[in-house]
Amino acid sequence: MGVKTKPVSIAVVGSGYVGLVAAVCFAEIGHSVVCVDNDEQKVAMLRDGGVPIHEDFLPELLARHRNQRLQFTTDLSAATQRAEAIFIAVGTPQSDSGNADLSYVDAVATQISRSIGSYKVIVEKSTVPVYTNEWIRRVVERNGTSSTNFDVASNPEFLREGTAVTDFLHPDRIVVGADSEAAADILRAIYAPLTSGDYYRSDNAVIGHRTISDPPPLLLTSTKAAELIKHASNAFLAMKISFINAVANVCEAVDANVEEVARGMGLDKRIGSQFLRAGIGYGGSCFPKDVAAFRYVAEQLSVDFGILTEVEKINEQQKRRFFNKVRSALWTFRGKRLAVLGLAFKGGTDDVRESPAFDVIRMLLSEGCTIVAFDPAATERAKLELPPGPAMQYVDDLYGAATGADALLILSDWPQFGEIDLEKLQTVLRYPIVIDGRNLYDPQQMLEHGFTYLSVGRPAMYPARERAGARVR
Numbered sequence: 383m384g385v386k387t388k389p390v391s392i393a394v395v396g397s398g399y400v401g402l403v404a405a406v407c408f409a410e411i412g413h414s415v416v417c418v419d420n421d422e423q424k425v426a427m428l429r430d431g432g433v434p435i436h437e438d439f440l441p442e443l444l445a446r447h448r449n450q451r452l453q454f455t456t457d458l459s460a461a462t463q464r465a466e467a468i469f470i471a472v473g474t475p476q477s478d479s480g481n482a483d484l485s486y487v488d489a490v491a492t493q494i495s496r497s498i499g500s501y502k503v504i505v506e507k508s509t510v511p512v513y514t515n516e517w518i519r520r521v522v523e524r525n526g527t528s529s530t531n532f533d534v535a536s537n538p539e540f541l542r543e544g545t546a547v548t549d550f551l552h553p554d555r556i557v558v559g560a561d562s563e564a565a566a567d568i569l570r571a572i573y574a575p576l577t578s579g580d581y582y583r584s585d586n587a588v589i590g591h592r593t594i595s596d597p598p599p600l601l602l603t604s605t606k607a608a609e610l611i612k613h614a615s616n617a618f619l620a621m622k623i624s625f626i627n628a629v630a631n632v633c634e635a636v637d638a639n640v641e642e643v644a645r646g647m648g649l650d651k652r653i654g655s656q657f658l659r660a661g662i663g664y665g666g667s668c669f670p671k672d673v674a675a676f677r678y679v680a681e682q683l684s685v686d687f688g689i690l691t692e693v694e695k696i697n698e699q700q701k702r703r704f705f706n707k708v709r710s711a712l713w714t715f716r717g718k719r720l721a722v723l724g725l726a727f728k729g730g731t732d733d734v735r736e737s738p739a740f741d742v743i744r745m746l747l748s749e750g751c752t753i754v755a756f757d758p759a760a761t762e763r764a765k766l767e768l769p770p771g772p773a774m775q776y777v778d779d780l781y782g783a784a785t786g787a788d789a790l791l792i793l794s795d796w797p798q799f800g801e802i803d804l805e806k807l808q809t810v811l812r813y814p815i816v817i818d819g820r821n822l823y824d825p826q827q828m829l830e831h832g833f834t835y836l837s838v839g840r841p842a843m844y845p846a847r848e849r850a851g852a853r854v855r
């Protein structure tokens with residue numbers, strides 16, 4: 383590869399969206415990596431050359447490094463013994479209290495502790511509440527490992543599904559929370575190919591916004607601060623989304639366009655334009671649970687952080703508001719056939735965890751609609767949540783979903799959903815009605831094409847023949 387690096391022996395525990403991408407990317411920047419999972423089927427698939435998740439560049443990098451610098455195993459003990467750094471990247475789902483369920487992290491820490499023979503740094507890659515590092519330390523010590531033989535560090539991950547590989551190799555920042563020099567040194571060495579810019583010299587490096595002359599900074603903090611950086615960052619981004627959604631609702635009340643408002647706000651460098659897109663609310667495996675977990679942490683610490691409750695409330699309301707918008711266009715639901723574009727929680731991924739599309743679909747199904755859904759990558763995962771049947775149908779092309787439908791609903795922001803052949807759509811839909819939860823079209827353009835077009839925080843468009851009745855709910 384031409385990347386100059388001092389290889390570090392790494393174990394990554396968990397081969398999900400974060401663990402697999404981290405393992406592949408650590409191999410890509412020159413390290414020797416063992417990726418561990420307790421899901422035997424997944425490990426067998428990875429060993430056989432399979433790619434369990436949909437992410438750009440992942441198939442290519444897996445093919446490049448599998449059985450070279452990257453191995454897959456279910457044997458955590460053997461992987462621990464060999465590794466200098468062990469990254470824990472298992473799930474931290476939401477428990478009933480809102481708190482993060484740390485039982486997977488606990489199980490991994492316990493298992494690791496039984497195999498530590500020489501100094502290791504145990505790295506929290508999973509998103510965890512502040513103080514988790516202390517708990518991991520206690521668990522490892524309780525199982526008989528001397529405190530001189532390990533440190534616990536935090537290295538939160540900021541990748542986004544859909545652009546995970548590029549985000550990992552071209553990060554805005556690398557956060558390392560370490561309370562000892564030994565741990566900090568190992569993590570600095572692991573990321574040196576990125577922070578020195580060396581990786582970007584390589585001819586077959588994955589291209590992104592980082593370059594030799596503009597490598598990512600590594601921010602060294604206390605372990606607790608690093609844990610908090612991740613929760614605070616995700617809560618802040620979720621807050622931006624809920625904020626603009628609330629602004630969108632004000633815009634709807636006065637017939638203003640939220641995109642004009644968001645642009646005017648976003649041009650202010652202090653605000654920034656990202657995450658100011660109104661829609662049907664955030665979802666996915668991170669924001670909902672991380673906001674809840676951060677709220678829980680604050681409650682436990684007697685800190686009044688009520689804004690997080692509001693962020694969640696607005697997010698819930700947004701889905702209901704969208705549902706009501708569909709009602710306002712269709713009047714009644716029973717027996718209506720609706721085309722749904724998008725099941726993933728956002729475009730570019732096959733992840734359907736906490737997808738707002740599901741909440742909207744469930745509301746529509748409960749009212750007696752038939753749904754015909756299309757998603758470029760998430761259909762198989764969606765079928766596990768919403769099993770196929772007469773009322774919930776899945777098709778494998780966009781126009782197939784739209785054919786004969788009473789309206790078309792856009793629920794995920796896949797780029798191809800913004801490039802529909804509108805003439806063709808007109809001919810296949812039963813009624814030319816598009817209700818866009820992701821604001822992918824220009825309302826005026828949709829009107830010119832003869833559509834009734836409802837979106838989020840922007841004026842509703844009704845062709846002349848419908849205008850008279852448009853306000854009748």
Ligand SMILES: NC(=O)c1ccc[n+]([C@@H]2O[C@H](COP(=O)([O-])OP(=O)(O)OC[C@H]3O[C@@H](n4cnc5c(N)ncnc54)[C@H](O)[C@@H]3O)[C@@H](O)[C@H]2O)c1
Binds near residue numbers: 418420472486541667
């Ligand atoms: N998905 C994201 O976009 C993202 C981004 C940043 C941070 N995170 C955080 O990273 C963590 C992992 O998220 P994910 O989306 O990759 O989860 P995931 O559910 O996709 O993957 C978790 C993996 O861990 C494995 N696992 C569970 N227990 C194990 C054990 N005892 N030993 C070995 N393997 C075990 C599971 O089989 C699974 O393959 C979470 O804390 C999440 O909040 C996720």
